[in-house]
Amino acid sequence: MSTDVAGPRTAFILSIGDELVAGEILDTNAMAIAAELARRGVRTLGHGTLPDDRGRIAGALVDAAAVADLVVATGGLGPTADDLTRFALGDVVAPGADLVEDEASASRLRRWFKARASRTVATNLVQALRPSGARMLANEHGTADGLLVRHGGATIVCLPGPPREMRPMLEGTLDALVPAGGGLPSGAVLACGLPESEAADRLGDLMDRGRDPVVGTTAADGVVAARVRAIDADEAAVRRDLDAVERAWAPYAFGRDGATPATAAGAALRRAGETVVTAESCTGGLLGGALTEVSGSSAWYLGGVTSYSNGLKRALLGVPDEVLERHGAVSAETAAAMARGALARLGGDWALSVTGIAGPDGGTPEKPVGEVWIGIAFGGDGGPRARVRRFRFRGDREVIRRRTVQTALVMLRLAAVRIGGPATVEPDPPLTWEAAGPAAEAPS
Amino acid sequence: MSTDVAGPRTAFILSIGDELVAGEILDTNAMAIAAELARRGVRTLGHGTLPDDRGRIAGALVDAAAVADLVVATGGLGPTADDLTRFALGDVVAPGADLVEDEASASRLRRWFKARASRTVATNLVQALRPSGARMLANEHGTADGLLVRHGGATIVCLPGPPREMRPMLEGTLDALVPAGGGLPSGAVLACGLPESEAADRLGDLMDRGRDPVVGTTAADGVVAARVRAIDADEAAVRRDLDAVERAWAPYAFGRDGATPATAAGAALRRAGETVVTAESCTGGLLGGALTEVSGSSAWYLGGVTSYSNGLKRALLGVPDEVLERHGAVSAETAAAMARGALARLGGDWALSVTGIAGPDGGTPEKPVGEVWIGIAFGGDGGPRARVRRFRFRGDREVIRRRTVQTALVMLRLAAVRIGGPATVEPDPPLTWEAAGPAAEAPS
Numbered sequence: 001m002s003t004d005v006a007g008p009r010t011a012f013i014l015s016i017g018d019e020l021v022a023g024e025i026l027d028t029n030a031m032a033i034a035a036e037l038a039r040r041g042v043r044t045l046g047h048g049t050l051p052d053d054r055g056r057i058a059g060a061l062v063d064a065a066a067v068a069d070l071v072v073a074t075g076g077l078g079p080t081a082d083d084l085t086r087f088a089l090g091d092v093v094a095p096g097a098d099l100v101e102d103e104a105s106a107s108r109l110r111r112w113f114k115a116r117a118s119r120t121v122a123t124n125l126v127q128a129l130r131p132s133g134a135r136m137l138a139n140e141h142g143t144a145d146g147l148l149v150r151h152g153g154a155t156i157v158c159l160p161g162p163p164r165e166m167r168p169m170l171e172g173t174l175d176a177l178v179p180a181g182g183g184l185p186s187g188a189v190l191a192c193g194l195p196e197s198e199a200a201d202r203l204g205d206l207m208d209r210g211r212d213p214v215v216g217t218t219a220a221d222g223v224v225a226a227r228v229r230a231i232d233a234d235e236a237a238v239r240r241d242l243d244a245v246e247r248a249w250a251p252y253a254f255g256r257d258g259a260t261p262a263t264a265a266g267a268a269l270r271r272a273g274e275t276v277v278t279a280e281s282c283t284g285g286l287l288g289g290a291l292t293e294v295s296g297s298s299a300w301y302l303g304g305v306t307s308y309s310n311g312l313k314r315a316l317l318g319v320p321d322e323v324l325e326r327h328g329a330v331s332a333e334t335a336a337a338m339a340r341g342a343l344a345r346l347g348g349d350w351a352l353s354v355t356g357i358a359g360p361d362g363g364t365p366e367k368p369v370g371e372v373w374i375g376i377a378f379g380g381d382g383g384p385r386a387r388v389r390r391f392r393f394r395g396d397r398e399v400i401r402r403r404t405v406q407t408a409l410v411m412l413r414l415a416a417v418r419i420g421g422p423a424t425v426e427p428d429p430p431l432t433w434e435a436a437g438p439a440a441e442a443p444s
Numbered sequence: 445m446s447t448d449v450a451g452p453r454t455a456f457i458l459s460i461g462d463e464l465v466a467g468e469i470l471d472t473n474a475m476a477i478a479a480e481l482a483r484r485g486v487r488t489l490g491h492g493t494l495p496d497d498r499g500r501i502a503g504a505l506v507d508a509a510a511v512a513d514l515v516v517a518t519g520g521l522g523p524t525a526d527d528l529t530r531f532a533l534g535d536v537v538a539p540g541a542d543l544v545e546d547e548a549s550a551s552r553l554r555r556w557f558k559a560r561a562s563r564t565v566a567t568n569l570v571q572a573l574r575p576s577g578a579r580m581l582a583n584e585h586g587t588a589d590g591l592l593v594r595h596g597g598a599t600i601v602c603l604p605g606p607p608r609e610m611r612p613m614l615e616g617t618l619d620a621l622v623p624a625g626g627g628l629p630s631g632a633v634l635a636c637g638l639p640e641s642e643a644a645d646r647l648g649d650l651m652d653r654g655r656d657p658v659v660g661t662t663a664a665d666g667v668v669a670a671r672v673r674a675i676d677a678d679e680a681a682v683r684r685d686l687d688a689v690e691r692a693w694a695p696y697a698f699g700r701d702g703a704t705p706a707t708a709a710g711a712a713l714r715r716a717g718e719t720v721v722t723a724e725s726c727t728g729g730l731l732g733g734a735l736t737e738v739s740g741s742s743a744w745y746l747g748g749v750t751s752y753s754n755g756l757k758r759a760l761l762g763v764p765d766e767v768l769e770r771h772g773a774v775s776a777e778t779a780a781a782m783a784r785g786a787l788a789r790l791g792g793d794w795a796l797s798v799t800g801i802a803g804p805d806g807g808t809p810e811k812p813v814g815e816v817w818i819g820i821a822f823g824g825d826g827g828p829r830a831r832v833r834r835f836r837f838r839g840d841r842e843v844i845r846r847r848t849v850q851t852a853l854v855m856l857r858l859a860a861v862r863i864g865g866p867a868t869v870e871p872d873p874p875l876t877w878e879a880a881g882p883a884a885e886a887p888s
Contacts, residue, residue, distance in 0.1 A: 019662050019671065021488050023478025024632075027471075030493065034467025044465050046500070049474065049491035052660075056490070080644045081651055082660045124641050141839055143641075162664065164843055218468055278729070278750070284736025285722070285729025288750045292728025295804055295841055303756040305749055306722070306732045312747040312790060316760075346756060360739055397739055 007178040008069035008155060011037050013047040014060050016075035016085055017161060021051045029074045029159075029166055036170060039186070040178040042070065052076055057088035065092075065154035070177070072170070075161035077144040079124045085158050086147060090131035093149050093156070099129035105136045105145050112143055137173055141165045148173065185213075185238045186229040189245040191252040192222055192261050193410045193431045199224040202248040206241060213238050215245065222406050222432070223261070224249075251419050251429055254410075261409035262290045268416035269300040274349035276412060278304030279317055279342035281329065281355040282372065287405050302348050307338070317341030330355050330367050336386040339377035343384050350415060351377040351386075352408050358397045370394055371435075372404050376411055378422045387422040390435040407431060451622040452513035452599060455481050457491040458504055460519035460529055461605060465495045473518045473603075473610055480614060482630075484622040486514065496520055501532035509536075509598035514621070516614070519605035521588040523568045529602050530591060534575035537593050537600070543573040549580045549589050556587055581617055585609045592617065629657075629679040632671045633689040635696040636705050637854045637875045643668040646692040650685060657682050659689065666850045666876070667705070668693075695863050695873055698854075705853035706734045712860035713744040718793035720856060722748030723761055723786035725773065725799040726816065731849050746792050751782070761785030774799050774811050776819075780830040783821035787828050794859060795821040796852050802841045814838055815879070816848050820855055822866045831866040834879040851875060 013034060015027045027049060034044040045068050050056050057076065064071040076085030090099050106128035113124065127144050130136055137146030137159070144160040146169050157173055159166045191199060196219035200207060203226065206215045212231040217224060226249075228241045246253045254264035269276060278288050278301075288304040291297055307313040310324050319337040327333040338353035356372025363369035370393040377386035391407060393400040410431060414420040420428040457478060459471045471493060478488040489512050494500050501520065508515040520529030534543050550572035557568065571588050574580055581590030581603070588604040590613050601617055603610045635643060640663035644651060647670065650659045656675045661668060670693075672685045690697045698708035713720060722732050722745075732748040735741055751757040754768050763781040771777040782797035800816025807813035814837040821830040835851060837844040854875060858864045864872035 017662070018660060020475075021478060021490055022482050023475045023480070023488065024482075024671070025662070025664060026475045031464075031467040031470045034465060036467070038466050038468075044467065046465055046495065047491075047493035051490065078663070079641050080661055081653060123645060141843070164839060218463075220469070280729070280732075282736075283733065284741075284745070285724070285732030285748060285750065288724075288729030288752075289727065289733050289845075292726075292750075292752065292845075293842065295802075297728075298752055301728070301752055303750045303752040303760070304729060305760070306729065306736075306747045308732075308736065308742055308745055308747040316747070316749070316790070346760070358739075398737065401733075401737075 008042055010068045011042050011044050011070040011072060012064035012068035013044060014057075014064060014071065014073040015047065015049045016052065016057055016073055018051045018082065020049050020075070028163060029161065032163065032167065033072050033074070033170060036174065037070075037072075040174060042178060052082040052084050054084045054088045054091065057085055058091040061089065061092045061151075061156060065151050065156060069154055071154055071156045073156070073158045074166055077127065077146065077158060077160045079127050079143070083126075086126075086129055086131070089134065089147060089149065089156065089158055093151050094131045094133055097132055100132050101125070102128050102130050102136045102145075105130070105138075108138065108145075109143060137169050139165050140168060146173070185233070185235040186227060187238055187242050188225045188227045188257045189242055189249060189253050190255050190257075190259055191224045191226075191249040192254055192406060193252045193429070194224065194249070195432050196224050199226070199249060199252075203245060204248075206244060206248070213241050215241060222403055224252075251414060251417075252410075254413060260293070261406050261413065263294050265409045265413040265416065266291065266294045266297055266300055268413045269350075272349075272416050274416060275300050275302050275347075276350040276352060277302050277342045277346040277348040279338040279351060279353040280304060280306045281308060281313070281338070282358040283354050283401050283404050283408075284308060286401055287352065287354060287408050290405050290409060302346060305342060305346065313338065317345065328367070330357055330371060330373060332373055332388045332390070335373035335375035335388045336377070339375035339386045339388075340384050343377045343379050349379060350412065351375075352412055353377070354404055354408055356391075356393075356400070356404060358400045358404075360397060368392070370400050372400070374404070374408050374411060376415055376422060378415070380422075385422040387428075389428070389431070391431075391433045392435045393433050403433060407433065452486055454512045455486050455488050455514040455516060456508035456512040457488060458501075458508060458515065458517040459491065459493045460496065460501055460517055461493075462495045462526065464493050464519070472607060473605065476607065476611065477516050477518070477614060480618065481514075481516075481622075484618055486622060496526040496528050498528045498532045498535065501529055502535040505533065505536045505595075505600060509595050509600060513598055515598060515600045517600070517602045518610055521571065521590065521602060521604045523570055523587070527570075530570075530573055530575070533578065533591060533593065533600065533602060537577055537595050538575045541576050544576050545569075546572050546574050546580050546589075549574070549582075552582065552589075553587060581613050583609055584612060590617070629677070629682040630671065630673040631682055631686050632669050632701045633686055633693065633697050634699050634701075634703055635668045635670075635693040636666055636698055636850060637696045637873070638668065638693070639876050640668050643670070643693060643696075647689060648692075650688060650692070657685050659685060666847055668696075695858060695861075696854075698857060704737070705850050705857065707738050709853045709857040709860065710735065710738045710741055710744055712857050713794075716793075716860050718860060719744050719746050719791075720794040720796060721746050721786050721790040721792040723782040723795060723797040724748060724750045725752060725757070725782070726802040727798050727845050727848050727852075728752060730845055731796065731798060731852055734849050734853060746790060749786060749790065757782065761789065772811070774801055774815060774817060776817055776832045776834070779817035779819035779832045780821070783819035783830045783832075784828050787821045787823050793823060794856065795819075796856055797821070798848055798852055800835075800837075800844070800848060802844045802848075804841060812836070814844050816844070816851075818848070818852050818855060820859055820866060822859070824866075829866040831872075833872070833875070835875075835877045836879045837877050847877060851877065 134149035142165040147158040313319040318341040342351035353375035359369030375388040578593035586609040591602040757763040762785040786795035797819040803813030819832040
């Protein structure tokens with residue numbers, strides 16, 4: 001199949017590694033690559049996963065190059081004996097010939113190890129070898145360079161397996177291969193705090209099959225996305241649909257492609273010129289960790305306290321003994337006292353608090369695993385006020401903690417845009433996983 | 445390839461769906477199936493991902509059945525127009541014949557919809573159709589039954605795509621196909637703090653190709669794994685190799701399959717009967733978040749402080765103004781003061797502190813992005829002592845923060861097992877990413 005001047009139209013993706021085939025690690029690369037190709041208007045025909053077997057890799061490269069304009073392979077480029085992709089590629093594009101050492105790559109490797117005051121272990125220099133005719137793709141984040149070579153009418157690109165190394169190399173390579181703007185107009189609106197079924201219902205006719213642009217929803221990790229894709233429609237039509245989705249999803253819609261609940265909360269605080277502090281228990285610091293994912297977060301996040309033990313809830317946040325004894329660490333009263341304590345001792349305009357049972361142990365019939373209180377306090381003119389909400393998250397420890405963080409971020413964003421914060425009289429919009437019973441001004 | 449009486453020895457996995465091929469959703473089924481097969485001693489030869497295309501599905505089923513004893517396909521069994529797996533399977537095993545309605549399956553579907561007070565939408569009854577000669581696999585958690593059929597020497601199993609419907613059906617089907625206890629012996633040793641190339645060099649002959657058991661290394665997110673797999677060797681041989689890897693990787697080896705740097709640090713603290721507290725800056729709470737990933741961590745983690753602003757470094761940890769002014773927030777002195785302050789104010793036997801520049805902004809020529817100090821303090825008999833180490837992590841903000849957390853966990857584990865902690869005279873083992881210059885007792 002030939003590649004026209006407009007760049008590749010179709011692709012096949014190969015994931016290489018014994019550990020992938022055996023189910024020891026999860027392959028996220030194939031999905032990331034297919035999604036990136038789709039954004040650029042390149043259609044993926046299929047994926048294959050195969051072991052560290054030189055003959056199998058060579059065979060798969062040949063088969064894929066016969067059906068697709070572009071073959072993207074990941075894995076098997078490292079320095080160890082089971083990294084065989086470069087040799088298999090050589091078997092395909094320069095059979096019988098030895099690999100050649102790429103000078104630029106070899107000297108980059110020497111610099112890399114020197115900068116780390118590490119001996120250039122000879123083993124590593126295998127990573128500078130390439131089939132004759134192939135060129136290296138520089139790796140800014142690791143030692144294994146990628147490889148690119150034309151074969152028949154197809155382009156074969158071999159990328160390192162670690163996603164952090166693969167991603168920038170993929171993007172750089174595609175920038176050169178697929179002319180910008182080759183993708184059809186598309187965009188996404190993201191929302192958090194409502195279930196996917198309700199999100200879809202709210203879109204009504206927008207989701208009709210056969211419509212142009214096409215609107216489809218997906219949900220992952222509590223974030224619902226509506227992707228709007230033009231078939232023959234123009235960019236203005238896509239923009240119009242994106243705006244319509246955003247209105248339909250108010251107040252849960254928090255941004256477009258690339259936004260996260262944390263960046264959205266940060267942007268709202270920045271616009272309001274306000275700051276936040278945190279007081280965490282079952283999340284152990286993950287809420288602060290999520291807020292500080294956002295670069296520049298020091299402008300609106302001051303810091304926090306993780307009071308995992310009751311002793312530290314008293315010592316660091318001033319939660320009264322009697323509150324802990326009478327209501328327990330997982331209660332409306334403790335969540336409110338944590339939020340007020342954080343505001344008083346750490347400062348800031350808002351304080352978020354979290355206390356709950358992430359499991360797998362510690363649940364009771366009254367307070368089962370997944371029961372979490374989230375508090376938010378505000379130091380307004382009339383003195384500090386706190387509001388608390390109760391959630392029942394499903395899932396294992398990791399999922400419960402992740403959903404807790406996400407829900408706290410949604411509460412913070414809504415508060416900072418003056419919807420449902422303690423400083424406003426707006427009603428609280430209901431949130432996914434919220435336990436029955438209305439949110440209430442916290443008891444003091 | 446034929447299946448002997450002991451059941452299938454090899455398998456091929458197919459994931460079916462346009463949305464998988466296009467990278468719109470992540471395929472977790474292929475990994476789950478391969479892992480389940482490995483536990484039962486069935487070796488997976490490869491995976492393929494293909495679109496909702498009747499011809500492509502049929503072709504892939506034929507190809508897979510030609511090389512493997514068992515073919516496991518997921519997806520494409522639902523009621524909508526793009527669910528084509530059952531028709532493709534018919535094309536393969538009973539070409540030219542119509543599908544037949546399975547009576548048990550049809551009446552189960554009618555009961556299912558009745559119980560949900562829903563009309564049995566006619567569309568749904570397509571899910572009771574099967575190729576002649578195939579049998580249905582009952583779905584306890586949804587409407588799409590699975591299909592099982594013999595073809596040539598192989599067994600083809602088609603399962604629904606949603607993981608919670610797929611999993612129980614897979615397990616039930618394999619219980620019948622693969623006698624229990626058939627798994628080949630294998631295991632893994634995990635290490636952190638040394639580069640993969642050095643880890644491989646330390647293994648020497650163990651990694652020779654053609655050896656039995658086979659030993660292979662992989663590296664992901666800073667953790668190096670050596671997986672030991674028997675071909676014909678017995679369990680004792682695998683255990684012997686695992687022990688040899690562990691010795692070769694001392695003191696960096698932290699555990700076997702399933703361990704993480706956090707669980708290993710926690711286990712070391714638990715054995716020592718000690719507790720830890722944290723003081724974080726650039727990681728924003730992620731170190732506490734990682735420690736509390738471990739269930740039961742409240743036994744050895746008391747809590748922490750995230751002092752993102754200098755004001756909170758003073759207020760919560762007592763870092764003196766003059767230290768911050770003279771040496772800056774990212775310095776040996778501040779890291780040491782944070783660790784000592786956390787120990788004094790939060791309690792515990794150990795305190796970990798982290799201060800650095802995660803970027804993308806804030807770097808200078810002297811203190812570039814990626815410069816991180818990690819401190820560890822111990823309240824021994826002779827009064828509190830702190831030791832600090834300097835690292836230069838590469839990567840973006842996310843990577844720098846993750847590597848910081850991981851390195852702090854390694855330092856904690858080594859300290860708790862009395863290697864390289866401030867309470868010992870053992871030399872500090874070098875760690876990946878450590879900046880030139882010896883670790884030193886911190887200036888006070």
